[in-house]
Amino acid sequence: MPPIGEIIRNSQIWKSVFRHPMPVDRRNRIVVMLTNFFLHLHPVSIQKQGIALSYTWCMGGVTFFLFLVETVTGVLLMFYYRPTLEWAFHDILSLRDDTSLGILREIHRWGAHAMVITVWLHMYRVFLTGSYKPPREFNWVVGVILLLLTLLLSFTGYLLPWDQLAIWAITVGSNMARATPFLGHEGPGAQLLQLDGVKMITDGSDARFGLLGARFVGEETLNRFYVLHCVAIPLAVSLLLAIHFWRVRKDGGISGPM
């Protein structure tokens, strides 16, 4: 009787999933990169120095992995959380006190902080190795937008526990928007936007109102931030991530001395 591993690898089910033998020899190590959906993001072979940890710090990869962790824990958290004034805080309380294996929110929160830090370190490394230089200029721009979206993801998520820490941090942060030039009701130039003496920019129509959905951080804000945090920004990030990775390959692969 052959070993059990061999029986599994020779079965029709296994072979239908993995269309090649185990990647133990050179040929199959190449084939695996081309035939596996998750691996085909990579090239088949790569500069040895380009993947040295002391060169790349692995921070881009770590940031992406943290994004996946945030997505998985985020979906699980959505099972337990209702974004309403009545329930938001209570749901977080019961997450802490009643849910079994109650470290879901911890992983999500610390993962989010870590993601902000690793995305900065990734940018730091790319700058210090001059990897933004031609032909990678545009991918650096995509990266800056992703950095901004990471901060906005974290910012919108900060409100959801609906405790004192949350609403006042968002109040302080969003108060800036009321001073947006022309578009904030306390911003320079807003008074110029008048029609027959009627102000177009008021506290009920300015940039801050657009952000909060109200004149102060309230239930509309909670709903708005929830949708931004769970749907809108992750979708935008996913699209830009795809472009970011694709462009790494198209712009000459991982950077090295030109």
Next chain:
Amino acid sequence: MHVSQAEFLEGISGFLGSYYLALGAMNAIAALYVWSSLKKNGLALCWLILALLFVIISPLAYSGRPELIQFISMPESIRNFVDQYMATAFVYSTVTLLSLVVLYQFREFFVKPVVAWLMLNAALLVMGLSMADSDFAAIVTKPDNVPIVAMVFLLGYFTWLATYKAVQNDQRMAQGLEPLEALDQEKVLVWPDLVYIEMICMVVLTAVLILWAIGLKAPLEEAASGVKTPNPSKAPWYFLGLQEMLVYFDPWMAGVVLPSLVVFGLMAIPYLDFNKAGNGYYTINQRKFAYSIFQIGFLEMWVTLIILGTFLRGPNWNFFGPYEFWDAHKVEALNNVNLSEYFWVRGIGTALPKAPEGAGAGTTLLYIVWRELPGILLVFGYLAVMPPLMAMTVFRKFFVRMGFIRFMVMSNLLLMMGLLPLKMVLRWTINLKYIINIPEYFLNL
């Protein structure tokens, strides 16, 4: 919720003891590495002795008894000195900037592994000694602040690593050799060489996250209340650099214009940096200008401002020393003066120009412009006259290489970036509040 000193030490003793044990282990591993891999016996002995010292003091910390812990606390005199004489935004910014300049200037010395290792040990020791102070511990161990402490050490490590490689490369290239990254042109298969790195990273990271999540609870304060304003009210930590700018600028600048320019400026970097050298390897000498501007922007004006905003700004956004109790009643004199007042009232000796009673809107506006004319001229001069001046003097070569548009974008970005340190210095020296002060139109600069 104020606890006595004895209770505080009792509570923190477990952490402190393990902290020193970990430092001991860290140095023991270093000793082992230096001895077995580098074959430097003398150096290995040094790290071993350091490891033993840390192991010896850890029981002092574990005891949790004030009379023992005082031996491993930051001395009272140093703490008082720091709180009394160092605790201003002026000293903080000057000291951090000077440190960065010194580190940069003598980088060949500071990146030596022995020096860097000693500096790491010193930083960790200062951290440990300071943790025995209840006010320091209270702010550093706030759950949301823990990641920032981690970030400081991570940034320190990676800055060292990058500078270490850059110094090596620069020395090689000065001798006409190619950078280290160009030496090994060998290609390897992604399976297994890269996918295994990625998998190990994922496993390690998962372990770290789970341990972190078990060890440190996510913060949850009392239920939100729109009427109970906490003091201080702080934005999320990564925006605290922006909040700190509110000390010097109105929200439209600190919260909208300057952040937008940061994002725009970052995006513009690849199109402004015409230097072809330094692509794909660590170097400083080949791109000194780009390097220093980026580091001033990132390390000094982003990261240190976040640290300032997180750890050193307390109630009413007053500056508190790291060992100082956050007293909500601390009063700081605020007598800042506008440029228009300096000019009209103190300079010429007249009252501020003011439109006569019942004047029309146009006349009133003219009077406002007249009142603020010194500031308007100054800002206009700064933004309109400086770029051509720069192009004709220090940046002559840049202008020729970059062309008109690119140079204008770069010089204006640099000038906007320079506004913050300028405004800081003017505030610290002559208590300047606004250069242009037109509250009538929310236009204060």
